Amino acid sequence: xxxxxxxxxxxxxxxxxxxxxxxxxxxxxxxxxxxxxxxxxxxxxxxxxxxxxxxxxxxxxxxxxxxxxxxxxxxxxxxxxxxxxxxxxxxxxxxxxxxxxxxxxxxxxxxxxxxxxxxxxxxxxxxxxxxxxxxxxxxxxxxxxxxxxxxxxxxxxxxxxxxxxxxxxxxxxxxxxxxxxxxxxxxxxxxxxxxxxxxxxxxxxxxxxxxxxxxxxxx
Numbered sequence: 171x172x173x174x175x176x177x178x179x180x181x182x183x184x185x186x187x188x189x190x191x192x193x194x195x196x197x198x199x200x201x202x203x204x205x206x207x208x209x210x211x212x213x214x215x216x217x218x219x220x221x222x223x224x225x226x227x228x229x230x231x232x233x234x235x236x237x238x239x240x241x242x243x244x245x246x247x248x249x250x251x252x253x254x255x256x257x258x259x260x261x262x263x264x265x266x267x268x269x270x271x272x273x274x275x276x277x278x279x280x281x282x283x284x285x286x287x288x289x290x291x292x293x294x295x296x297x298x299x300x301x302x303x304x305x306x307x308x309x310x311x312x313x314x315x316x317x318x319x320x321x322x323x324x325x326x327x328x329x330x331x332x333x334x335x336x337x338x339x340x341x342x343x344x345x346x347x348x349x350x351x352x353x354x355x356x357x358x359x360x361x362x363x364x365x366x367x368x369x370x371x372x373x374x375x376x377x378x379x380x381x382x383x384x385x386x387x388x389x
Contacts (some may be wrong), residue, residue, distance in 0.1 A: 207268070212240055218277060223266045225312060228259045247321055250376045250383055253278045255316045256384060258360055261291070262368065263378055264310040280384035312367040314363040319356065326353040326375050326386060333383040353377045353386075381388070 190376040211220040213236055220232045235252040236244060260274035267274065273291045278349060300306050329348040354376040361370065 187212050193232060199334065207265075211236070215239070221283050225259065225263055226265070227313065227315070228256065231255050231259065231316075235318060244381070246378065246383065251319045251321055252377065253383055253385070254319060254356040254358050254374060255372070257374075258358055258372065261295075262345055262360070262362075263312045264296070264299055265335045266298070266365045267302065267310075269301045270299040272296075275385075277387050280379070280386050283386060295342065309364070309366060313360050314361040315361045317359045317361055319358045321357075324353050324355040325350050326377055328377075328386075338356060351377055356382075 208222045209219045212218065212223045218232070218235065220229060222376050224232070230248065231252060232344060232383045235249070235256065238248050238252055238365060257275035265275060270292055273288050276288060278374055279287045298308075299310070300308055300366055327348045327350045356374045357371075358374070359371040362368065374385050376383050378384075
């Protein structure tokens, strides 16, 4: 009986220690889910939102996008260049991100491609990003300047024929192999606040679906 009682006491102590450990971890370790980042501005008609933790360069460009989209006749060349810049600034700036799950630029990616984009980013560029806290000591990139943006007209084939994309100046053609739509090809270069050797140039394809533009390809 005495031996059984000792075993019971030891088990109770182990359970108490385990519970204490879990509670300590929960309250002392950084938890991205508990961090609430406020939205400070929105462009509801297009589904864009500006978060309070974005960098100054991103906030300035968001204001420019808001002005572009407020026009009665939207200049789609300027619209395309603006979302290209916003995407680059947000995606390649890691310093303000909460964790590897906080992927930048997602709202500019076409809906049907978004999940794959997030998984790819999470397993590559964002892979080693630690949870944001006072103890995070990583040297992380922050885009400081968009150096150059050029735009040209091109076409893009959407393999899902159920997806349509139109432009006020374009025609959409459908074949058994997919749908070819008019598109914008953006070439963009940028600088970082501090150079850690990350890429600083890209080319991307942007298409128009209804009145909204989406990034569908980048290399």
